[in-house]
Amino acid sequence: MARHIDIEEQPGEALEEAVRILKAGLPVAIPTETVYGLAADATNPAAIARIYETKGRPQFNPLICHMASVAMAEQHAVFDPISRRLAAAFWPGPMTLILPLRQDSPIHSLATAGLETVGIRLPKGFASVLIEKLGKPLAAPSANSSGKISSTSAAHVEADLGQKIDLILDGGSAPVGVESTIIKVESDSSVRLLRPGGLVADEIERVIGVKLIRPAAASAAIEAPGMLASHYAPGASVRLKASSVQKGEALIRFGRQAVEGEANAVAVFDLSPSRNLTEAAANLFDYLKLADASGANTIAITPIPSTGLGEAINDRLERAAAPRS
Incomplete structure (x- = not known):
């Protein structure tokens, strides 16, 4: 140990x-x-x-x-x-x-x-x-x-x-809660976002003066960590953009969203009741682990905005929900 x-x-x-x-x-x-x-x-x-x-x-x-x-x-x-x-x-x-x-x-x-x-x-x-x-x-x-x-x-x-x-x-709980943003500069006008992360894209674009180029697909060639299609996965399956909860599922929501059938959930977690994406990012992996430990076979996750840190959060969730080998 x-x-x-x-x-x-x-x-x-x-x-x-x-x-x-x-x-x-x-x-x-x-x-x-x-x-x-x-x-x-x-x-x-x-x-x-x-x-x-x-x-x-x-x-x-x-x-x-x-x-x-x-x-x-x-x-x-x-x-x-x-x-x-x-x-x-x-x-x-x-x-x-x-x-x-x-x-x-x-x-x-x-x-x-x-x-x-x-x-x-x-x-x-x-x-x-x-x-x-x-x-x-x-x-x-x-x-x-x-x-x-x-x-x-x-x-x-x-x-x-x-x-x-x-x-x-x-060192206690990690304050950012998601991995780093990965950037590759190819030319003055071509700067690629290989992985969204704890530094939001808008801040990077403000410094370099050009829009970041996003990967065309999660199956793109592996140039950096975190680019595997299936990653960050709990033992339970993950269902995204959920508007309802089935019996026996765990629920992860954002911003106190009302969810049909919430009483069916074996556990409920709210990434940020106040809709703060910084708080949501810090809680993301911890709540996924807690939901996974609840005994649920599936974790239902409500929609999360894709702006700011929401881009990194959604990237992690999409990889967590991807088909597994």
């Missing part, structure tokens, strides 16, 4: 123990502002392989590499002017840039799934301190079994991966 260390109560011990385990080539569950990550040395192929093994993640699905600073990121990736502008505006924070990998970067090809690009993010808080102390980038996908609901608390990580890893750093 994994050892837990509270990073607020024992910051020194948390840092020392995490560095020790990471240097031994083992993964550590760490809190970030988006979701909890399963982190390992991005330059160590054995450590990266343990991430894939622990999660049961296919090795064609690349990992985001987390950096402590822009200076560190520049040692591993080539920045174009627009990417530099985005980094200056939004790092540290919930944005990942897909950039050309420098030929002399020690990031291992297992982390990039053999691609010539690398996904880079600068996290806030303790994760950044840990990376700085280690002196190497951390590959860190979400700390959950592959394809399942992402973890936004240490308790979520424990329930899913606690028997497979040695250390969970507890």
